[in-house]
Amino acid sequence: MNKSHLKIASGACIIAILALICVSYLDLGRSDDKYPSINEGLTSLNEFDVAYDETDTYAKGTVFVMKNNGSLRIKIVADIVVGENDTGGITFHFTPELRVGDILCSFNDNVDGRYVTTFHPLSPDAKYNTMVEVARPHLPMPPGGGHGTLMLDAWLSGHTALDNIGSLHFLLAVGGKGNVIGMVLEEVSIPLSRNSFEYETPQPERIELDKSTLTKDLLLGELSDQIDTSEKVIRAFSSDGISDLESSIAIVEKHTSRLSSLQSLKAEVESISKNNIDGLNDAFDEYCRIIEETNAMIP
Numbered sequence: 001m002n003k004s005h006l007k008i009a010s011g012a013c014i015i016a017i018l019a020l021i022c023v024s025y026l027d028l029g030r031s032d033d034k035y036p037s038i039n040e041g042l043t044s045l046n047e048f049d050v051a052y053d054e055t056d057t058y059a060k061g062t063v064f065v066m067k068n069n070g071s072l073r074i075k076i077v078a079d080i081v082v083g084e085n086d087t088g089g090i091t092f093h094f095t096p097e098l099r100v101g102d103i104l105c106s107f108n109d110n111v112d113g114r115y116v117t118t119f120h121p122l123s124p125d126a127k128y129n130t131m132v133e134v135a136r137p138h139l140p141m142p143p144g145g146g147h148g149t150l151m152l153d154a155w156l157s158g159h160t161a162l163d164n165i166g167s168l169h170f171l172l173a174v175g176g177k178g179n180v181i182g183m184v185l186e187e188v189s190i191p192l193s194r195n196s197f198e199y200e201t202p203q204p205e206r207i208e209l210d211k212s213t214l215t216k217d218l219l220l221g222e223l224s225d226q227i228d229t230s231e232k233v234i235r236a237f238s239s240d241g242i243s244d245l246e247s248s249i250a251i252v253e254k255h256t257s258r259l260s261s262l263q264s265l266k267a268e269v270e271s272i273s274k275n276n277i278d279g280l281n282d283a284f285d286e287y288c289r290i291i292e293e294t295n296a297m298i299p
Contacts, residue, residue, distance in 0.1 A: 052175025088176015
């Protein structure tokens, strides 16, 4: 092949490659799939860094505040480190204005969630009524503490109007020494810019269960959620390597008792007519009693 033919072939090859790239680009442009959004609805960022230096335990991260259909959503992304001799781990305490949603945690590269516990006490008057614990002492901790990333979603509660508040906040309790936990307490404030949101009546992500909203289907759904939670805890703490620990045995026993009570109540609710308001109210009272009693039993 002479030089002129080589140049022609090279030029044809380049044109073919450019044409292929162009076709691919145009084909992608015709896709009906939505393009990835970048910082869609994001209105502000808030950073936090809380540490208990004595055990080298800390939580450091960012709060992303996003507009969400006239209400708001926050996402917390935190780097979690628990020192070798720490006995307290990390606890996030949330006020009733925020409803905690999905949680992802990579602590010690574990995927079954055994290092995270959530509590939702039925006392809306408390300043903090939802807790998310990471590597607390009642959870089986390997020697040397641990490290991971926590990602947590939360929404404004359906009972809270956005235009009535100027800021949100949560409490971080970090570290433990001996029987004392929460060696360092710090409240993280999330200021809200009034110019960043459209003030509409926020739509609740999920109906809060109380007697004013009680239906048979809602109560059965809540019972199913609690049953599922106890089953997951029992499976997690019955796994090889931790099932013989005294703390694991105690947690399994208490959640087994809780599970039995919830399953019996669910069977009872299934037999109650949807129009039997008194029967549903009695069942709801029994549900509240089980939750309050077993929350107090679980360390």
